[in-house]
Amino acid sequence: MEILKKISETLYDGDEFAMPELVNEAINAGATAQQVLDAMMAGMAIVGDEFSRDELYIPEVLCSCHAMMEGSKVLKPLLTDTDAKSVGTVILGSVQGDMHDIGKNLVGMMLEGRGLKVIDIGIDVPAEKFVEAAIEHNADIVACSILLTTTMPETPKVVKAFVEAGIRDQVKIMIGGAPITQEFCIRMGCDAYAKDAGAAAALALTIYQNN
Amino acid sequence: MNSRERVMTAANHREPDRVPVDMVLTIDVYRDMKKILNMEHLPETPRMGRWTEVQMPIEMIKKLGIDMYYVSPRSGVSIHSKSFDDGSFIDEWGCYWKKTAIDGGHFYFELVNPPLAKATIADLETYIWPDPEDPKRYSGLKEEMKEVRETTDLAILAKFAGAVFELATYMRGHEQWYRDIINNQEFAHALMDKICQIQKRTNEVIMAEVGEYVDILRLSGEDLGMQDRPLVSPKTFRKVIKPHLQELWEHAKKTLHQYQPEAKIMLHTCGSVRPFIPDLIESGVDILDPVQPGAKDMNRFELKEAFGDKIVFHGNIDIQKILPFGSKEDITNEVREAIKALAPGGGFLLAPAHNVQGDVSAEKLVHMVNCVHKFGNYPIQLD
Numbered sequence: 001m002e003i004l005k006k007i008s009e010t011l012y013d014g015d016e017f018a019m020p021e022l023v024n025e026a027i028n029a030g031a032t033a034q035q036v037l038d039a040m041m042a043g044m045a046i047v048g049d050e051f052s053r054d055e056l057y058i059p060e061v062l063c064s065c066h067a068m069m070e071g072s073k074v075l076k077p078l079l080t081d082t083d084a085k086s087v088g089t090v091i092l093g094s095v096q097g098d099m100h101d102i103g104k105n106l107v108g109m110m111l112e113g114r115g116l117k118v119i120d121i122g123i124d125v126p127a128e129k130f131v132e133a134a135i136e137h138n139a140d141i142v143a144c145s146i147l148l149t150t151t152m153p154e155t156p157k158v159v160k161a162f163v164e165a166g167i168r169d170q171v172k173i174m175i176g177g178a179p180i181t182q183e184f185c186i187r188m189g190c191d192a193y194a195k196d197a198g199a200a201a202a203l204a205l206t207i208y209q210n211n
Numbered sequence: 212m213n214s215r216e217r218v219m220t221a222a223n224h225r226e227p228d229r230v231p232v233d234m235v236l237t238i239d240v241y242r243d244m245k246k247i248l249n250m251e252h253l254p255e256t257p258r259m260g261r262w263t264e265v266q267m268p269i270e271m272i273k274k275l276g277i278d279m280y281y282v283s284p285r286s287g288v289s290i291h292s293k294s295f296d297d298g299s300f301i302d303e304w305g306c307y308w309k310k311t312a313i314d315g316g317h318f319y320f321e322l323v324n325p326p327l328a329k330a331t332i333a334d335l336e337t338y339i340w341p342d343p344e345d346p347k348r349y350s351g352l353k354e355e356m357k358e359v360r361e362t363t364d365l366a367i368l369a370k371f372a373g374a375v376f377e378l379a380t381y382m383r384g385h386e387q388w389y390r391d392i393i394n395n396q397e398f399a400h401a402l403m404d405k406i407c408q409i410q411k412r413t414n415e416v417i418m419a420e421v422g423e424y425v426d427i428l429r430l431s432g433e434d435l436g437m438q439d440r441p442l443v444s445p446k447t448f449r450k451v452i453k454p455h456l457q458e459l460w461e462h463a464k465k466t467l468h469q470y471q472p473e474a475k476i477m478l479h480t481c482g483s484v485r486p487f488i489p490d491l492i493e494s495g496v497d498i499l500d501p502v503q504p505g506a507k508d509m510n511r512f513e514l515k516e517a518f519g520d521k522i523v524f525h526g527n528i529d530i531q532k533i534l535p536f537g538s539k540e541d542i543t544n545e546v547r548e549a550i551k552a553l554a555p556g557g558g559f560l561l562a563p564a565h566n567v568q569g570d571v572s573a574e575k576l577v578h579m580v581n582c583v584h585k586f587g588n589y590p591i592q593l594d
Contacts, residue, residue, distance in 0.1 A: 057442070058389055150570050
């Protein structure tokens with residue numbers, strides 16, 4: 001359907017204002033809610049890939065994420081329980097002492113855009129809160145945003161909290177943020193490092209597919 | 212050659228006797244520095260800015276062997292201004308700076324609750340903006356700068372008015388603002404124009420008081436880069452943001468030169484900013500800070516080759532990995548490499564690539580300065 005292609009393109013272009021009407025138009029033309037959602041997710045997959053290849057910039061990606069949110073608002077009441085089953089649950093937060101949320105939010109929107117359920121537990125999150133949230137939501141991935149060299153020491157505390165709670169082997173711990181490297185990730189005993197939001201979403205999907 | 216001559220020679224793309232060096236310390240590392248230099252008599256908390264950076268006393272500057280005195284900006288007071296018991300505060304623009312604890316007993320001020328998050332263009336007209344004429348903004352400044360000029364031979368770097376693009380980010384909230392510059396450009400222009408006019412007048416008012424004492428005017432930070440790419444696309448930058456920044460910078464330079472024709476203009480912009488450097492040069496920026504070495508496309512040898520005859524580099528000593536986590540040997544290598552790449556022909560002022568945070572020991576900074584004194588003598592002979 002031509003309208004579905006247009007929805008993918010509009011998502012990519014980040015036109016959050018045009019999206020609700022296009023979604024309605026597609027539904028009225030006979031598309032199912034799942035087809036529309038798939039079309040949006042197809043656009044988001046391109047955004048994520050291009051962002052990972054350093055071809056897109058944050059402002060454009062944020063607009064795409066918000067276009068997705070606007071379209072999803074229209075779709076939500078139309079999706080049945082069997083539709084749009086999320087492929088998994090991710091607990092997402094900025095570690096204690098880190099008040100930065102834009103990177104975290106971007107990761108969250110990108111994860112949702114790829115079909116994952118995201119429980120955003122906010123900024124300045126103590127290690128034990130990650131554990132509590134992971135247990136409460138039966139999550140398999142915990143994603144920590146760490147933007148500062150001065151908040152990097154929080155990373156081992158998060159890992160330790162999961163070890164002490166006895167559920168370290170039940171979750172994968174993903175980390176990311178400006179000062180973080182793959183080497184740091186390994187040294188701290190985390191499971192995965194994502195260099196940006198696009199990579200985080202792709203990585204989370206891979207983790208679920210391998211589980 | 213004294214410090215001021217050294218700095219200004221380098222800033223004029225000529226070789227001084229050695230590479231100039233300076234730094235800005237945040238509160239924790241300042242206290243550490245007091246200890247290791249045996250200067251316990253110095254004040255525990257000299258004037259502190261919103262990034263927890265402190266005004267380093269002249270005595271410490273001299274003992275450390277660095278070349279620059281930073282004049283930190285004073286802020287005005289408005290109807291929005293407020294202090295809280297926990298140390299958090301709201302500034303004159305209405306931005307809330309929350310005092311936040313960091314591992315190891317340190318703290319920082321982080322921005323929360325942006326005041327214009329929901330504003331429309333009409334709201335910008337009714338918002339109560341800071342008064343650029345507020346004399347609190349330059350209270351005590353003349354006495355301080357005059358004293359530094361008359362009793363030392365340090366170069367004076369001053370920062371007066373604030374930012375435009377970055378302040379718009381604070382007032383609007385990062386996420387909303389980045390969407391505005393793509394999907395709500397009319398509002399974006401209106402907000403930046405409003406801020407720009409206030410900053411221009413602020414510069415005029417303060418420079419009329421103290422412009423004659425300025426060697427380098429540090430324009431307020433306009434961070435345009437992230438670690439792995441620019442923050443905005445060059446296209447969006449040129450279309451939406453640059454006109455406002457260029458207006459402020461050109462005005463600042465023109466105003467400053469009325470009082471001090473030899474003074475230079477420095478722009479602080481973090482991260483991967485290489486695509487914007489030609490725009491900065493075109494807009495009259497003389498010195499680029501902090502030339503963040505770990506960011507993408509910021510290779511120091513390539514930057515010198517491409518832009519070294521048109522812009523001076525300030526900073527460049529890595530503060531993300533080497534200063535906090537590296538050994539003394541790593542620091543020696545970093546200083547040598549930076550000098551080797553950027554110092555030939557002048558045009559390099561060495562400093563940590565940002566205000567130094569509490570995760571860097573003062574001992575390492577002393578070592579950094581010693582390395583500059585050892586390897587930074589002209590003619591540069593490093594292989």
